[in-house]
Amino acid sequence: xxxxxxxxxxxxxxxxxxxxxxxxxxxxxxxxxxxxxGERSFxxxxxxxxxxxxxxxxxxxxxxxxxxxxxxxxELISEDEExxxxxxxLLGDAESAG
Numbered sequence: 321x322x323x324x325x326x327x328x329x330x331x332x333x334x335x336x337x338x339x340x341x342x343x344x345x346x347x348x349x350x351x352x353x354x355x356x357x358g359e360r361s362f363x364x365x366x367x368x369x370x371x372x373x374x375x376x377x378x379x380x381x382x383x384x385x386x387x388x389x390x391x392x393x394x395e396l397i398s399e400d401e402e403x404x405x406x407x408x409x410l411l412g413d414a415e416s417a418g
Contacts, residue, residue, distance in 0.1 A: 363385070367381045367382060367385075
């Protein structure tokens with residue numbers, strides 16, 4: 321880790337314009353974090369309500385929403401097919417032996 325030079329930090333922060341610029345960004349980041357927390361709360365509440373109403377596991381609803389967001393359904397299907405082949409080949413033998 322790089323050693324912090326206290327004097328250079330003090331020199332930079334001595335300029336009121338720099339301090340104002342940094343504080344403006346810090347406040348914007350803080351506001352953004354508040355919005356993110358609110359959105360996470362909404363997502364959790366929505367998933368819980370859907371799960372209770374339609375008896376769908378929350379993990380599946382989360383995965384559906386994430387897949388919709390990332391627009392990667394074909395990629396997931398391909399990965400699942402590969403995993404299915406691996407699991408059936410490797411674990412299918414283990415089940416019959418066990």
